[in-house]
Amino acid sequence: KLASREFHKSDSSVYVGKVKIGGGSLAMIAGPCAIEGYEVLDTIAKYVKAGGANILRGGAFKPRTSPYAFQGMGEDGLKILRDVGDKYDMPVVTEVMDPRQVDLVCRYADMLQIGARNMQNFDLLKECGKAMKPVLLKRGMSATVKDLLMSAEYVLSEGNKDVVLCERGVRSFEDSTRNMLDMSAVPNVKGQSHLPIIVDPSHATGRPDLIPSMCRASVAAGSDGIHVEVHNCPEKALSDGPQALLPHQFLDLMGDLRRLAVAL
Numbered sequence: 001k002l003a004s005r006e007f008h009k010s011d012s013s014v015y016v017g018k019v020k021i022g023g024g025s026l027a028m029i030a031g032p033c034a035i036e037g038y039e040v041l042d043t044i045a046k047y048v049k050a051g052g053a054n055i056l057r058g059g060a061f062k063p064r065t066s067p068y069a070f071q072g073m074g075e076d077g078l079k080i081l082r083d084v085g086d087k088y089d090m091p092v093v094t095e096v097m098d099p100r101q102v103d104l105v106c107r108y109a110d111m112l113q114i115g116a117r118n119m120q121n122f123d124l125l126k127e128c129g130k131a132m133k134p135v136l137l138k139r140g141m142s143a144t145v146k147d148l149l150m151s152a153e154y155v156l157s158e159g160n161k162d163v164v165l166c167e168r169g170v171r172s173f174e175d176s177t178r179n180m181l182d183m184s185a186v187p188n189v190k191g192q193s194h195l196p197i198i199v200d201p202s203h204a205t206g207r208p209d210l211i212p213s214m215c216r217a218s219v220a221a222g223s224d225g226i227h228v229e230v231h232n233c234p235e236k237a238l239s240d241g242p243q244a245l246l247p248h249q250f251l252d253l254m255g256d257l258r259r260l261a262v263a264l
């Protein structure tokens with residue numbers, strides 16, 4: 001299997017623009033859940049860049065539970081993301097939900113995100129496998145580690161070698177957090193696969209009070225990076241406001257992670 005340790009003995013690394021993920025280099029992916037307009041994204045990007053984020057995130061196509069909730073700005077949002085990413089010299093990652101959107105998203109993004117809800121959308125996986133952009137593949141909310149690795153296999157087997165996995169929590173009986181963060185997925189995946197894996201404590205916990213400690217735990221567990229949502233005004237955010245870190249919280253977190261990375 002192409003994702004397996006047997007196929008590739010050493011850790012692989014993936015480049016997103018000039019940013020290396022894996023092989024000792026950490027991806028610090030941050031930004032709002034959704035692109036809401038130029039001004040808001042510009043403000044958030046300025047803060048996350050100052051904190052030391054090296055990749056900017058933001059959704060233009062949002063997989064919302066309710067069809068009546070904000071669905072994202074579409075191509076207008078992609079244009080804003082590209083402009084702001086260029087302004088702050090950060091490569092950008094954004095979700096693609098449909099195989100028919102892959103070409104469009106590739107025109108603007110440096111990395112294609114496949115969301116938890118689409119981890120087993122096999123046509124989407126194959127289409128991203130044909131694209132010339134790295135892929136951020138998030139674990140499905142009821143997917144096993146084996147399922148995640150088989151989904152990566154769909155992308156790899158189409159010729160795209162640049163896959164980064166993402167643990168973002170799974171559904172459980174615990175209802176005080178949004179999902180249950182499976183921290184063991186990090187060393188578990190690393191034992192079986194050469195692919196980089198990062199952790200998203202924002203969607204895993206849904207709670208800003210838990211995100212910093214879970215980011216530190218991720219780095220300590222061997223994660224190749226973190227993925228966090230930041231918003232300058234969470235109460236006005238159009239999606240996932242309650243889990244967003246404020247800019248100063250993100251700044252503190254990044255300082256802690258830098259000290260931790262040095263200590264490790």
Ligand code: PEP
Binds near residue numbers: 168
């Ligand atoms: C997101 O990154 O905003 C998102 C929708 O994440 P997930 O697919 O992990 O729920």
Ligand code: MN
Binds near residue numbers: 033034203229239240
């Ligand atoms: Mn989100």
